[in-house]
Amino acid sequence: MKIVDLRVMRGPNYWSVKHPKIIVLKLDLVELGNTLTSDIPNFNNRLRKMFPGMQSHRSLEGVEGGFFKMVEEGTTFGHVVQHIALELQTMAGMESGYGRCYPSRDENHVFVIFSYQEERAGEHAAHAAVRISEALIKGDKYRLWDDLERLHQIREDEYFGPSTYSIVSEAVSRGIPYIRLDRHSLIQLGYGKYQKRIQATMTCSTACFAVEIAGDKNATKDLLSDAGIPVPKGTTVYSHEELRRATTWLGFPLVTKPLDGNHGKGATINITNLVDAKKGFAEARKYSQGVIVEQFVTGFDFRLLVINGKFVAAAKRTPAMVTGDGVSTIKQLIDKENKDPRRGIGHEKVLTKIKIDQHTKNLLKNMGLTTQSVVPAGEEIYLKSTANISTGGTATDVTDLVDPYNILMAERIAGIIGLDICGIDIMTTDIAIPLNETRGAVLEVNAAPGFRMHISPTYGLPRNVAEPVVDMLFPHGRPARIPIIAVTGTNGKTTTTRLIAHMVKHKGYQVGYTTTDGIYIQDKLLEKGDTTGAFSAEFVLKDPTVNFAVLECARGGLLRSGLGFQQCDIGIVTNVSSDHLGLRDIHTLEELAQVKAVIPKSVSPDGYAVLNADDDLVYAMAEGLQCKVAFFSMDENNPRILKHIAKGGLAAVFENGYISIFKNSYKIRIDRVADVPLTFGGRAKFNIENILAATLAGYISHFEIEEIKTSLRTFIPSPSKTPGRMNLFKFPHFEVLVDYAHNVGGMKAIGEFVDSLEATHKVGIIAGVGDRRTEDFYELGVVAGNIFHEVIVRLDNDLRGRTAEEIIEPLMRGIEDASPGKPVKLIPEEMRAIAYALEHAQPDSFVAIFTEDISESVRMVESFKVIQDRKMLVE
Numbered sequence: 001m002k003i004v005d006l007r008v009m010r011g012p013n014y015w016s017v018k019h020p021k022i023i024v025l026k027l028d029l030v031e032l033g034n035t036l037t038s039d040i041p042n043f044n045n046r047l048r049k050m051f052p053g054m055q056s057h058r059s060l061e062g063v064e065g066g067f068f069k070m071v072e073e074g075t076t077f078g079h080v081v082q083h084i085a086l087e088l089q090t091m092a093g094m095e096s097g098y099g100r101c102y103p104s105r106d107e108n109h110v111f112v113i114f115s116y117q118e119e120r121a122g123e124h125a126a127h128a129a130v131r132i133s134e135a136l137i138k139g140d141k142y143r144l145w146d147d148l149e150r151l152h153q154i155r156e157d158e159y160f161g162p163s164t165y166s167i168v169s170e171a172v173s174r175g176i177p178y179i180r181l182d183r184h185s186l187i188q189l190g191y192g193k194y195q196k197r198i199q200a201t202m203t204c205s206t207a208c209f210a211v212e213i214a215g216d217k218n219a220t221k222d223l224l225s226d227a228g229i230p231v232p233k234g235t236t237v238y239s240h241e242e243l244r245r246a247t248t249w250l251g252f253p254l255v256t257k258p259l260d261g262n263h264g265k266g267a268t269i270n271i272t273n274l275v276d277a278k279k280g281f282a283e284a285r286k287y288s289q290g291v292i293v294e295q296f297v298t299g300f301d302f303r304l305l306v307i308n309g310k311f312v313a314a315a316k317r318t319p320a321m322v323t324g325d326g327v328s329t330i331k332q333l334i335d336k337e338n339k340d341p342r343r344g345i346g347h348e349k350v351l352t353k354i355k356i357d358q359h360t361k362n363l364l365k366n367m368g369l370t371t372q373s374v375v376p377a378g379e380e381i382y383l384k385s386t387a388n389i390s391t392g393g394t395a396t397d398v399t400d401l402v403d404p405y406n407i408l409m410a411e412r413i414a415g416i417i418g419l420d421i422c423g424i425d426i427m428t429t430d431i432a433i434p435l436n437e438t439r440g441a442v443l444e445v446n447a448a449p450g451f452r453m454h455i456s457p458t459y460g461l462p463r464n465v466a467e468p469v470v471d472m473l474f475p476h477g478r479p480a481r482i483p484i485i486a487v488t489g490t491n492g493k494t495t496t497t498r499l500i501a502h503m504v505k506h507k508g509y510q511v512g513y514t515t516t517d518g519i520y521i522q523d524k525l526l527e528k529g530d531t532t533g534a535f536s537a538e539f540v541l542k543d544p545t546v547n548f549a550v551l552e553c554a555r556g557g558l559l560r561s562g563l564g565f566q567q568c569d570i571g572i573v574t575n576v577s578s579d580h581l582g583l584r585d586i587h588t589l590e591e592l593a594q595v596k597a598v599i600p601k602s603v604s605p606d607g608y609a610v611l612n613a614d615d616d617l618v619y620a621m622a623e624g625l626q627c628k629v630a631f632f633s634m635d636e637n638n639p640r641i642l643k644h645i646a647k648g649g650l651a652a653v654f655e656n657g658y659i660s661i662f663k664n665s666y667k668i669r670i671d672r673v674a675d676v677p678l679t680f681g682g683r684a685k686f687n688i689e690n691i692l693a694a695t696l697a698g699y700i701s702h703f704e705i706e707e708i709k710t711s712l713r714t715f716i717p718s719p720s721k722t723p724g725r726m727n728l729f730k731f732p733h734f735e736v737l738v739d740y741a742h743n744v745g746g747m748k749a750i751g752e753f754v755d756s757l758e759a760t761h762k763v764g765i766i767a768g769v770g771d772r773r774t775e776d777f778y779e780l781g782v783v784a785g786n787i788f789h790e791v792i793v794r795l796d797n798d799l800r801g802r803t804a805e806e807i808i809e810p811l812m813r814g815i816e817d818a819s820p821g822k823p824v825k826l827i828p829e830e831m832r833a834i835a836y837a838l839e840h841a842q843p844d845s846f847v848a849i850f851t852e853d854i855s856e857s858v859r860m861v862e863s864f865k866v867i868q869d870r871k872m873l874v875e
Contacts, residue, residue, distance in 0.1 A: 001077065001130050002028040004109065008119045011534055013562030014594060015113050017601045019098045020562055023085070023122040025112040026104065026585070027078055027130070032137075033108030038074030046136050047071060047080070050144060051087050059083070076101065077133055078110035084129035085114045085122075092151035093344055094121055094159065105587060121154045156346040158183050163201045163451040170466035176480040177566055179538055189473060190480035191565075192546040193510070196473040201421045202448045203473060210418035211447040215260055217292050220417065220445050227416050229409060230441045234294025243281050246293040247274055253296035256280035258288030269385040270296050276366065283359070297427040297441045301387040302398065304406070304424040305454060305465055306414035308472040311407045313399045313454040313463040314431060320354045320383040320392030324375025330364065331356070331371040334383070342458070347390075350456040354383060354392035395453035397460030398431055405434035413445060420472065423449025482546060484565060485697050488553045488599045489574030489618075490592075491746045492690045493532075495725045496574060497552040499678065499694040502721075503711035507703055509548035512540035516554065516740070517723055517854065521546060533557025537564025555595050559584040563598065569607040570700055571599040571627075572693050576617040577745030582773045593617040603627035610696045612689065613640040613651070630700065632692035634685070636660075650700075652692040657682070659695055659712070670695055671709045677716045683756040684726060686749035719862075724854035726753075729861050731868050733843040735759065738857050741850050742769050744779045750848060751787040759846035764788035765833050766850050768807040770800030777807055781814020788848070790823045791815055794833040796852045804828065831860060838864045 005026040012020050029035075037043050047054070048068060057067035067083055082099040089096040099114040116122025128147040135142040160168060164185045168178050171189045179188040186199045197204040202211070213219050221231045233250060236259055237243045247254065254277060257267035266287040268280030277293070284291040301317040322333035334354050337343070343351040354360075356371055360383045364370055367381070375381055387393040406426070414422035428440025435441070454465045474480050485504075487497045494515045501513040505523065512521045514536040519527040521543055527536070532554035540549045541564070553563065576593045586592050600609035600621050606628075612618040613631035619640060622629045629649065633641045636655035641662065645651055651662040654673065661668040674682045678691060691712060698708045719727045724740035735757075741747050747766070754762055766784045768777040784791050793811055795804055808826065815824055827833035834857060837847045851857040 001030060001032060001081070001134060003127065003130060004028050006123065006126055007560060008116075008123065009562040010119070011562035011564055011566065012598050012602045014559055014598060015100075015111075016098070017598060019115050020566065021117070021119070021122075022098065022113055022115050023119075023126050025081070025085075025114075025126050027081060027110050027112050028106075029077055029108045029110060032077050036074035036076065037071045037080060040137055042139070043136060044068060044071045046139065050132070050136065050142070051084065053091060054083060054087050057083055057087070076110065077137075078112050080133050080136075081126075081129045082112045082114050084132050085112070085125040088125045088128055088132075088147060088151060089116060089121055092121065092148055093155055093349065094118060094151070096122075104585065111585075118154055118159045120158060121151050124150060124154065152345050159347075161185060161200060161347045161450075161452075162455065164198070166451050166455050166464075166466040167198055167201070167469050170464070170470045171474075171480075174470065174474075174480075176470070176474060177541075179542060181542070188542060189470075191484075191541040192482035192512070192549065193544055194479050194482060194547075195542070195544060196480075198469075198473075200448050201451060201469070203420060203469070205420050205472070206447065207418045207420075213417050214419060214422075214445045214447040217257070217259055217444065223416055224413060224442055224445075227412065229413060229416075230435055230439075232294040232297050232441045232443065234292055236290045236292050237281070238290055240278060240281070243277060243291070243293060244274065247277055250293065250295055254280075255292075255294050255296045256284050257292050258284040258286075259290030259292055260288040267386050279362070297439075297443070299427045299429040299438065299440055300431075302426045302428060302431050303395075303449070303453060304402065304410040304426060305449060305451075306410050306419075306422045306424065307465065307468040308420055309411060309414060310468065311402070311410050312468050313397070313465050314402045315395040315453040315457055315460075316398050316431070317387030317389070317453060318394045318396070319385065319387045320394075322375070322381050322383065324377055324379040324381065326377035327374065329372045329374055330369065330381060333375070333381075334371075343392075347452065350452070351394065351458060352390055352392050356383075360384065389450065389453050394458035397454070397457040397463065399461070399463060401432045403432050403434050405436070406431060409435060409442075413442065417445050419445070419447055421449065421469065422446070482541070482548055483570075483701065484541075484549045484551065484568040485570040485572065485701075486551050486553050486563075486565075486568040486599050486602070487572045487574070487693075488555075488558075488596045489572070489612075490577045490579050490596075490743065491741070491749060492574040492686065492693075493552045493554065494740075495678070495687060495722060496572060496690040496693050497550050498722055498725075499690060499711075499715050500697050501550045502715045503694060503698045503703065503708065504548045504550060504701075506711045506714070507701075507707060510545055511548045511550060512543050512546035513550040513552070514540060515552050530554070530556075534561045534564030541565060553599055555580055555586070555592065556584075558595050558598055559586070563602060565602075567602055567604045567607075568599070569604060570610060570697050571603040571607070572610040572697060573597075573599060573612060573618045573621060574689065574693060575612050575615045575745070577743070578776065578779075579743040579745065580772070581776070583771055589617060593621070597621045600625055600627070600629075608650075608696075608700045610693055610700075612693075613638055613644070614689075630696050632689065632696055634689060634692075636662075650696070652696045652699075654688050654692065659688070659691055661695065661699055668705065670705060671712055676712045678712070678722075678726075680717075680726070680728070680753070684753050686752065687726065719854075719858045723858065724851065727858060729865055731841070731865060734841045734845045734847065736838070736841075736861050737846070737848045738851055738854070738861060739848065740854060742767075742852075743772075744776065744783055747780060747783045747787070747850065750850075751783060754787055754846065754848060757846055759844055761790065761842045761845035762788045763790045763792065763837055763841070763845060763847045764850070765792045765794055765830075765837055765848070766811070767794045767796055767830070767852065768811050769796060770798065770802035770807060774806070774810050777810035778814040781811040781816075782818040783814075784811075785815035785818030785822055788822075790825075792825045792827055792833050792837055794830050795828040797830075831856065834860050835864075 007024040009022045059067035078101045094117040096115045102111040254271040266284040305313045338353045343353045423446035425444040428438045454463045504511045519531045613633040632652040634654045636653040645662045659670040727738040729736040
């Protein structure tokens with residue numbers, strides 16, 4: 001088997017809108033194309049032995065063991081790769097349950113689709129699943145642990161920790177979107193100007209000075225002591241001599257810990273002599289030059305959590321430990337404890353596996369034990385000096401037991417330190433008794449406290465401590481999202497996007513928008529290029545100055561990685577016509593329509609899909625949508641429109657020379673088409689469709705009719721406002737049009753405009769884009785031959801894998817078949833072709849330049865126009 005293509009989908013996509021995070025694997029089965037699993041002797045048994053957990057895979061059978069039954073009866077190896085990839089991720093602590101397998105048009109090729117939690121893990125699982133499948137087919141041995149170890153490492157490096165995950169999940173449950181800003185735990189909640197950020201349990205509202213105070217244990221202790229809060233007596237030392245004096249002053253037992261430590265790193269407790277104090281000093285010095293030495297307070301370790309000034313949860317923490325049985329060694333007891341299904345690697349599960357590190361060995365040594373010692377039945381052996389969950393400790397929820405005095409104390413501490421999310425470590429014999437009565441003490445105050453002990457305690461009631469965090473960041477009634485209008489289609493996307501952005505700006509919003517020529521924030525071009533994919537959408541949604549997004553979404557981005565957002569408020573589809581067919585496994589117009597249909601399928605239930613009722617494929621997209629639908633049409637008597645408005649629907653139509661909105665039985669006229677500059681006096685019919693779609697978007701967004709009308713009249717087509725879209729230049733004796741139209745549909749639309757002109761001689765400069773089909777080149781030639789009196793054929797700089805002859809020959813043939821004997825000139829270099837056409841332009845002629853390089857073409861035309869204007873002045 002060979003991997004032909006691997007794509008990572010990060011948002012709603014052609015393969016699945018419901019499951020945005022999927023791997024799309026195109027697999028060449030080679031000689032296994034016609035082989036089923038039942039044809040390979042003992043394959044099912046080998047698969048079962050390696051992956052017993054696949055018993056839970058129901059597959060199409062719908063029952064446990066369903067997949068193994070299919071393997072036994074015979075299924076494809078693409079299906080096997082899919083299930084192995086899913087199981088590998090599950091075994092590594094990343095539950096991933098969605099998968100599909102589809103045939104490809106290419107012989108022996110299949111598409112394997114499966115979900116992932118972390119994309120690098122999904123990619124690794126894809127490659128590993130192919131390797132494992134081949135090993136199982138051949139009966140070869142395979143080191144499965146190597147792949148699982150790698151997947152575990154990816155998970156620990158990049159997957160959300162439990163605290164981050166809990167906050168993100170709570171946000172998503174409220175419809176608040178999120179964007180991951182780095183490969184770790186920096187997360188943006190919400191979009192645009194309403195965004196908030198978190199990193200683990202630190203938020204954009206967490207005060208920097210408060211974090212510094214919490215990190216300085218001496219400063220923390222001083223502040224708390226001054227506020228009447230019990231803290232252990234202690235000091236900070238920097239040398240063995242200072243340590244000796246401290247032990248004399250404080251007496252034993254003692255605790256040593258790094259001045260700048262966290263998560264219990266470098267801490268040693270219950271020190272009873274100077275020798276052990278020096279060892280504790282050395283351990284703490286690994287993390288900080290300064291070492292805190294303080295009295296050891298006896299009792300139990302409790303963590304109190306305060307969020308936004310309010311106490312929300314408490315947990316009793318117990319260090320990693322084992323209980324002797326009189327038979328097993330400590331090592332065997334640890335191994336037994338680590339078999340608890342609740343324990344995993346790192347943050348993978350509720351509990352963390354207990355590691356036997358040097359710290360553990362030292363503790364055992366101090367007790368006169370080793371890992372091979374047998375402990376009497378019932379005797380408890382503590383394996384760590386701190387109770388952190390991350391080192392194997394356990395947690396018991398005690399939220400309902402905390403005394404009101406201790407609650408008030410915790411809330412005061414959070415306020416004294418200044419932390420919005422505050423973890424307070426307390427040592428006391430009983431949390432249900434006021435701390436000042438138990439002779440307990442506050443040990444530490446933590447910024448960015450872990451939530452795992454509260455959301456998934458080992459014992460007791462789980463607490464949704466993420467809820468008050470999201471309440472704090474997004475109080476009731478405060479928005480988290482900005483309006484998103486998404487625009488797709490074969491032609492007209494960019495013009496429609498720009499017109500809507502203009503309309504939104506006129507309304508007073510700070511708009512960010514993406515087009516095929518760049519990313520714009522408040523009308524400033526920040527990124528140049530074809531920016532119609534997921535990255536560009538996120539660029540806008542991450543911008544803190546934007547409060548409205550208009551996003552052009554092209555097929556390339558949808559097929560490459562999906563949408564850059566989960567939902568939009570308005571989704572527009574302008575049309576579907578032949579373009580890019582044969583690329584990325586999209587071969588038919590129907591398949592292309594399915595790609596474009598991702599946009600209306602991603603509209604929120606309260607939003608609108610705006611669809612072209614004159615286009616059969618676009619009109620059909622309305623079926624099964626969960627959102628509301630509005631149609632637009634160039635024909636007010638279109639039966640589809642009449643049927644829709646009869647049911648109380650919303651539509652925009654071109655009627656009696658007007659742009660009008662139909663709502664129920666009412667007709668709202670927006671403006672005369674001839675007065676809208678974008679229509680060039682009503683001659684650019686294709687732009688009327690774009691205007692209809694944009695008008696509906698404005699109306700749905702609750703813009704006033706006069707505001708829409710003003711926006712339409714002030715949107716002047718020009719190289720700066722609409723680069724490469726109907727850029728018309730008037731010379732003294734002829735006219736020039738610069739347009740980006742690069743497919744048959746686009747050229748036909750321009751052709752209708754050209755036909756309406758009274759020019760005596762019409763010249764077209766055309767080129768075939770190399771990644772199109774041969775029949776597309778031919779059809780382009782036919783259309784050009786029918787429109788123009790003279791054709792100049794040029795070539796793009798990038799032929800995209802084609803030879804010049806492969807493009808030119810069908811183009812020329814199409815022109816000749818459409819209009820035998822028509823003058824055709826071949827000038828491969830684009831700028832030379834433009835220069836030739838301008839220099840040889842006849843009086844009353846019209847030159848249409850279909851360009852690859854918009855800015856350079858416009859610059860050349862403008863330069864030539866300056867020269868012509870100067871000549872006129874001289875004459």
